[in-house]
Each structure stands twice: as C-alpha cells, then as structure tokens.
Amino acid sequence: MREDGPVNDKGRLVLAGAPIGQADDASPRLREALATADVIAAEDTRRLRRLATDIGVSLGGRVVSYYDANEAARAQELLGALLDGETVLVITDAGMPGVSDPGYRLTRLAVDAGVPVTALPGPSAxxxxxxxxxxxxxxxxxxxxxxxxxxxxxxxxxxxxxxxxxxxxxxxxxxxxxxxxxxxxxxxxxxxxxxxxxxxxxxxxxxxxxxxxxxxxxxxxxxxxxxxxxAGHEPGSAEPDIEELVDEVARRQEAGTPRKQAIVEVAKSAGIPKRTLYDAVHRA
Structure with a gap:
C-alpha cells in the first residue's frame, strides 16, 4: 500500500476544482495555488486566463494546455515535470479534474510514480x-x-x-x-x-x-x-402487470401486428425492457 507522505524529493500534483459558473466561488486556496504553481495544466488556457483576471490573480508558472485530444501525450510530459520536483496544478473549465474531464491519466501516472497527489476541493455540478x-x-x-x-x-x-x-x-x-x-x-x-x-x-x-x-x-x-x-428504482413500487402486457401483445398479433413489432411497441409504452416482455411472451 502506498501513501503520500509529507517528505518527498519529487514534485506534487494538485487537482484544482474550478468554479462552475460564478468566479467568486473560487476559494482562497485556489487563488494561492494559481499564483504559486510551477506548471498550470488547463483544459482551456483562455478560460483559465479569464478566470485569473476575474479573481485578480497573476499566474505564477508556465501554462500548458491539457484537454481530451492531447491528454495522453501531455500526461507523460507533466509527469516529467513532477519527477523534476515541480508543482503541477491541473484545472478544467469547471468542476473537478477527472470527473468527466481530463485528469485521471496524469493522476494514475503520478500515483504509480510515488508522486504526492492532493486536491483543492471546489464547486461540483x-x-x-x-x-x-x-x-x-x-x-x-x-x-x-x-x-x-x-x-x-x-x-x-x-x-x-x-x-x-x-x-x-x-x-x-x-x-x-x-x-x-x-x-x-x-x-x-x-x-x-x-x-x-x-x-x-x-x-x-x-x-x-x-x-x-x-x-x-x-x-x-x-x-x-x-x-x-x-430518481432510483423503488423496490416494491407499482410495476406494470406483465400478464396484462402479454395479453396486449396477443391482441395486437390477432389484429395483424407481427409478434416482434407488438412486443417492441408494448414494452416501449409500458417503460420496460423489450427482453423482459419477450421472455414473458415466450413463457406464455
């Protein structure tokens, strides 16, 4: 088991939660980290600079792009910076890196290399x-x-x-x-x-x-x-009567609708998987 310790000759990876709408939601810790990080990897560098302007922060380190198309290649480059002892901050357009946004690959590389990883919690959609x-x-x-x-x-x-x-x-x-x-x-x-x-x-x-x-x-x-x-499924909640649905399929067949089409139509109207109704019809 590996734990991130307080003393390490490597750098540090910081995953920074960004405001999802209002720039004023940026935390004091995010402001400080943006001003002091050696490298800032941003999903959109223009949006990063606009955020920095809005919250009155001067970006202290070099800024690089880090988005879906270049994530795999850039992660290796950023790992090199971490192994050289630099602090790398990852920030996306909004919310937390790694949550449907770039961040996971670099985090995995850093963890495997024994580089400390931390987060600056922030707003989350x-x-x-x-x-x-x-x-x-x-x-x-x-x-x-x-x-x-x-x-x-x-x-x-x-x-x-x-x-x-x-x-x-x-x-x-x-x-x-x-x-x-x-x-x-x-x-x-x-x-x-x-x-x-x-x-x-x-x-x-x-x-x-x-x-x-x-x-x-x-x-x-x-x-x-x-x-x-x-909302999740509620066990015991009212479910469609499967026997009634089977009867409805039969009625549609008698009216000239092919069985497969009837099953698709009835399952759709009842909001249940087609396979569930198909199995019930087959058993009947």
Missing part, C-alpha cells in the same frame, strides 16, 4: 444538482455522459433500470430530448427527475417532473450546461 433536485441524496451514483449512439444509449439505460440509487448524468443540450425520451422508455415515463441548467449562473433553471414530461419539454430550444438527476 454533480453534487450541486443533486442537492437542489429535490430527489433522495443519501445514496447516489454518477454516470457521466450517456452514450451518443441510440443503440448503445438504450442498452446502457436498460442496465440501469433497476438501479436503486439516485443517478446523476451530464448531457449536451442538443441531445437532451433524445436522452430523456430514452430514459422514459428504460425507466418509465413517470420516474421523477430534474433537469438542472446553467447551475450557479445568471439564468440557472431547474425543471422537475416525470421523465416523459421532461422529454416533451426538452423538444424545445434548450441551451447551456446540463446536469440531469434521475
């Missing part, structure tokens, strides 16, 4: 959205961005249908409607959820309701940074 969603927050899981491709997204969500913890997702505004619709199919249209938009910013908005209702709302022009909070 995940916990902020969870706190204001009105949904249970005693147990939750973070699922990041759902897959972009419809088939992969449906399979991922179907696997989460029985998840009992509150779930937190990120999503791009132009995909929000499709994702909420897919969630309504996988979890049920009445599953409670909250769409949190532009958290801590001037036009912050929280929409709460069932997934079906929110999917209909999201068909409009939704903009900004989106964090989505979805």
């Amino acid at each position: 995940v916990t902020t959205a969870l706190a204001i969603s009105g949904l249970a927050s005693d147990r939750f899981c973070f699922e990041g961005f759902p897959p972009r491709k419809p088939g992969e997204r449906s399979r991922r969500l179907a696997a989460l249908a029985g998840e009992e913890r509150t779930m937190v997702f990120f999503e791009a505004p132009h995909r929000l409607g499709a994702t909420l619709g897919a969630m309504a199919e996988a979890f049920g249209a009445e599953r409670p959820a909250a769409v949190c938009r532009e958290l801590t910013k001037t036009y912050e908005e929280v929409r709460r309701g069932g997934l079906g209702e929110l999917a209909a709302w999201a068909e409009g022009d939704v903009r900004g940074e989106i964090t989505l909070v979805v």
Whole structure:
C-alpha cells in the first residue's frame, strides 16, 4: 500500500476544482495555488486566463494546455515535470479534474510514480444538482455522459433500470430530448427527475417532473450546461402487470401486428425492457 507522505524529493500534483459558473466561488486556496504553481495544466488556457483576471490573480508558472485530444501525450510530459520536483496544478473549465474531464491519466501516472497527489476541493455540478433536485441524496451514483449512439444509449439505460440509487448524468443540450425520451422508455415515463441548467449562473433553471414530461419539454430550444438527476428504482413500487402486457401483445398479433413489432411497441409504452416482455411472451 502506498501513501503520500509529507517528505518527498519529487514534485506534487494538485487537482484544482474550478468554479462552475460564478468566479467568486473560487476559494482562497485556489487563488494561492494559481499564483504559486510551477506548471498550470488547463483544459482551456483562455478560460483559465479569464478566470485569473476575474479573481485578480497573476499566474505564477508556465501554462500548458491539457484537454481530451492531447491528454495522453501531455500526461507523460507533466509527469516529467513532477519527477523534476515541480508543482503541477491541473484545472478544467469547471468542476473537478477527472470527473468527466481530463485528469485521471496524469493522476494514475503520478500515483504509480510515488508522486504526492492532493486536491483543492471546489464547486461540483454533480453534487450541486443533486442537492437542489429535490430527489433522495443519501445514496447516489454518477454516470457521466450517456452514450451518443441510440443503440448503445438504450442498452446502457436498460442496465440501469433497476438501479436503486439516485443517478446523476451530464448531457449536451442538443441531445437532451433524445436522452430523456430514452430514459422514459428504460425507466418509465413517470420516474421523477430534474433537469438542472446553467447551475450557479445568471439564468440557472431547474425543471422537475416525470421523465416523459421532461422529454416533451426538452423538444424545445434548450441551451447551456446540463446536469440531469434521475430518481432510483423503488423496490416494491407499482410495476406494470406483465400478464396484462402479454395479453396486449396477443391482441395486437390477432389484429395483424407481427409478434416482434407488438412486443417492441408494448414494452416501449409500458417503460420496460423489450427482453423482459419477450421472455414473458415466450413463457406464455
């Protein structure tokens, strides 16, 4: 077992939480670290310099870009700086490095090399959205961005249908409607959820309701940074009567609908996985 000790001839990696909307949320420790770090690895160097200006800090070290496209190569370079005894600070556009943002690869390299790693806690869209969603927050899981491709997204969500913890997702505004619709199919249209938009910013908005209702709302022009909070499955909660659904499939078949199509349609309307209904029909 390796622990980061107080004495080390190597440098130090600092993961810095950045404000998610309001520059004034920057902590005094973040201000000091930005002014004193030897190297600052920023997801967007322009946004970093704008933040520094807004909070009145002069960046003390050299600034390098560190984003998705160059993360693997840059991590090796930054590890070299750490092994040379320098303090490297990683900061993303908003929130905590490594949480759906660059940071994990360098952290893993630093840990494996015995370099001390620390964090400057800061605002987080995940916990902020969870706190204001009105949904249970005693147990939750973070699922990041759902897959972009419809088939992969449906399979991922179907696997989460029985998840009992509150779930937190990120999503791009132009995909929000499709994702909420897919969630309504996988979890049920009445599953409670909250769409949190532009958290801590001037036009912050929280929409709460069932997934079906929110999917209909999201068909409009939704903009900004989106964090989505979805209630977990409640054991013992009212579930669709599977026998009634099997009977409905049979009625549609008698009316001329092919069995496979009938199963797909009935499962979608009931908000259950197609495979569940297929198995029930097969058994019947």
